[in-house]
Amino acid sequence: MALATPFLISMGGWVALVAVRVCMGLTQSCFIPATHTLLGQWAPVAERTRLSNFSYAGIQFGTIITMPLCGVLSTTSLGWTLIFYSMGALSLAASAFFWFLTASTPRQHPFIGEAELRYIETSLQTKAEEEQVPIPWRHIVRSRAMWAIAAAHIGGNWCFIIFLVQIPTYLKNALGINITDSAMLSSLPFVSQWLFSWAFSFLSDFLISRHLLSLTNCRKLFNTIAAVGTALGLAAMSFLSGEHRIAAVTTLVLTVGLSSGICSGYMLNHIDLSPRFGGVMYGMSNCLANLLGLLAPLSAGFILEDQPTELGRWRVVFFTAAALVLACDLLYVLFTTSQQQPWNDPQTEDYDLGFKEKGQEKNMTPAETIYKFPENSEKET
Missing domain, CATH: 1.20.1250.20 (MFS general substrate transporter like domains)
Structure with a gap:
């Protein structure tokens, strides 16, 4: 979008500029949530x-x-358009680095050492292979x-x-x-x-x-x-x-x-x-x-x-x-609290034991089986 901005402005003026900036904002909205997701698995x-x-x-x-830098670029023969061309190229380069040098989890990274992998997984108490589970919307909202x-x-x-x-x-x-x-x-x-x-x-x-x-x-x-x-x-x-x-x-x-x-x-x-x-x-x-x-x-x-x-x-x-x-x-x-919530990992031993003790395994929907937890199951990280 940055690379296309000068052309779009020449075609549609300030209206095109506003439109492309809105679209750019929409695409950038995923940046911090995506980074948060990676940090949750890596840090x-x-x-x-x-x-x-x-x-x-x-x-x-x-x-x-x-x-x-933009002040310097704007004084060149290309003027302000060089700002958008430079930032667009920089963004593409950063995307390439990000694509090839990152992985969703430490275990999926091709270059990680065994000691670092063990340290991260031990610290975060993650399992070797974790299954994808639905997002617990109800517990998050509540x-x-x-x-x-x-x-x-x-x-x-x-x-x-x-x-x-x-x-x-x-x-x-x-x-x-x-x-x-x-x-x-x-x-x-x-x-x-x-x-x-x-x-x-x-x-x-x-x-x-x-x-x-x-x-x-x-x-x-x-x-x-x-x-x-x-x-x-x-x-x-x-x-x-x-x-x-x-x-x-x-x-x-x-x-x-x-x-x-x-x-x-x-x-x-x-x-x-x-x-x-x-x-x-x-x-x-x-x-x-x-x-x-x-x-x-x-x-x-x-x-x-x-x-x-x-x-x-x-x-x-x-x-x-x-x-x-x-x-x-x-x-x-x-x-607020910083206690890791039980719905972060709904398929735990505490979860299974809780249902057996309460006799609630029967007549439960799959969603209820995933997201219902015993009382007092929160643990300090």
Whole structure:
């Protein structure tokens, strides 16, 4: 789609551009759920946060190098079209590497060593050959922890949209700072996010491996750091004026950096609950967060109306986002858990024994046989 963008624009103008960007968004929607699914099969619990951050840090790193690179490409004889041709070719190359160097499970990978395979399967308690089982939709939807994760996802995504869409407008119209004209200034928040995410991931795995905090409490801690840091940053920015340009940019950079705590918080909680279905669960919460996230720019436009330079209106926008992210984090802290759920592996010995004890093997449908579990069957990972 990137390769075809210049041609489509020449044929259909801005309408064609909007259409191709929508289609590109639809195709990219499978990226994180697919990565979550792979991480659930590959990342040992003690290294899950670091390995996941290593994967997802590519999002920030790609943004950091692309912003100045696009500026250079646009000055060539091909102009802006070279940006789309280059990114399309890069995407195809990455797809080729991904296709030939990855496998769904460690046991299916052609190059893995026996020691590494045994380590991963022992850590994740996976079987040599696992059968495919239907997705336990009913148990996922009824999971209190799943809804807590969705709440944190909604709050984090709302603030991300505010930073992505509204903050540059605020800096330009209210404070007279145009960061979009400078590739370096535009990339600084992403550099901060990249660095903070690495620090948080290593600290999280350190706390877990040394048994200083449980996995559940680590997820809550770093998600709260992200939520509180974001709320304080938004509140601080709303009281800055055009005379405090350096303070405004510094606050923006630090706030975006602290927001990366979600990478060690709710973002990995799906895999904690169910390594097998973590990708499906992320897709569900991400869909809900993005649908409600559409209201973020709409509500900001309603509050600002035609007065984007009035600081009082911007305070309402920022404080609304801050209150939302704190409320969502509170729900997350109260109701989430990192215990692996029994419906992640419905064909276990506990499952079979439970039905024999309760005498429920007879007169049960196949779906009920797969997904009904004895009480108190949850185990700590």
